[in-house]
Amino acid sequence: MRNNLESVFDIFKERGFVEQVTDETGVRDLLEEPTTCYIGFDPTASSFHLGSLVPIMSLAHMQRAGHRPIALVGGGTTLVGDPSGKTELRPIMKREEIDKNAQGLREQLSRFLDFENGKAIMANNADWLTKLNYIEFLRDFGRFFSVNRMLSAESYKERFKTGLNFIEFNYMLLQAYDFWHLFKHYDCRLQMGGNDQWGNILAGVDLTRRLEGEAIHCITFPLFTTSSGIKMGKTHKGSVWLDSEKTSPFDYYQYWINQDDKDIERFLAIFTFLPMNEVKKLGALQGADIRHAKEVLAYEATKLCHGKAEAEKAKLAAHQLFGTDAEELSESVPKHPLGADELEPGVPAYILFEKMGLCKSRGEARRLIKQGGGYINDHRIETFDQIIDTKDMMNDSILLRGGKKRYLRIILQ
């Protein structure tokens, strides 16, 4: 245990988690003893998406090393909206919606963290922020914040171009208050977060020093983009979610498989727990062999998020769909039910593609098929209005495919 404790910071460094630290030696010293740390998550949706995976992994590393992570759901701060790095005002959400989302996040976090016996803690800042009294808050805390300094914060830069609303300007104070609050009540001395949070986190460090005369710390993570500069976890379908209802384990697996060669080693280090020597070995693979590294990445990442069984299924499905002999098709291909009475009279292919959600509109489906990207049971569909009916059934199902990678199996009901 002792050894583990000493090494967490090194693990972070080695695996590429660290962008900035308040005080490296200070943090190292701190982490020699079991420490409570926290990361805030915004409950703007009922599921995490991939963007939150870096912080989640970091909390998991902390816990494995014997520290105590707090996952703070920003039920209160979301009522205000964080302007950091954003280009526009975020829509302000309703209280009930936020509470509902927080519930969903709680469940997902428990796949990565062990909340038994207080080994990890879940908190919601709505519990204290919504009770604040404006005048008292200004007198007791507001006076410690220098507007001049806040104005120079990097996180507001983007917003000065278009205008920063006062409500958002307050976000920093609230996040600072959170850190102080968690320090007071949980002896939390370390906050982590994406590098866009640097300014907000430092505000909390400063506030606590002024109020309590205590040094607390912060580590920020690099903001992950793919090699092509796109934000992680975004695809044409929108975000990649950790919720299997929103992003199937198969699609999740495929997301990782399809990453750029250049990203694989970095991602293995961040998004899996594989030992670093193995990560390096996989990262050193060249040419087509990198596919193996991608497979490991996809498998490990899927296993962490959806469990071993789902990861196996996704891997098998991928082999069968993309491997040389695509004979038996796996269970993991997303399935869609369709009433027998609907298929019986025959449905034009483009309508079927739209109905099954493979295309957003019928026009898009027409286009797809006209361009040669529509397949049924692995045969290219020749005309967009080709009639599909029960004769196209193979083993009680029909396999549709859009382009090279989007598969869908119709199950007749």
Next chain:
RNA sequence: GGAGAGGUACCCGAGAGGUCAAAGGGAGCAGACUGUAAAUCUGCCGGCUCAGCCUUCGGAGGUUCGAAUCCUCCCCUCUCCA
């Protein structure tokens, strides 16, 4: 409160009465090439009952044979002044 600038498709951004479903770029999609990668090339990229029709240029009205383009009112954003 005053003065000015501006709101165009996922994003950026041209258009200034008909030839505008709206240039160009980015993102995205498909095809070819490949390794389910990258790069490249080609095509697509509002909706539909698709060689035609319908609905779009902040919102509501109006002028006109005809409006993203002109007029009126409203909403929103930015800049400068108070």
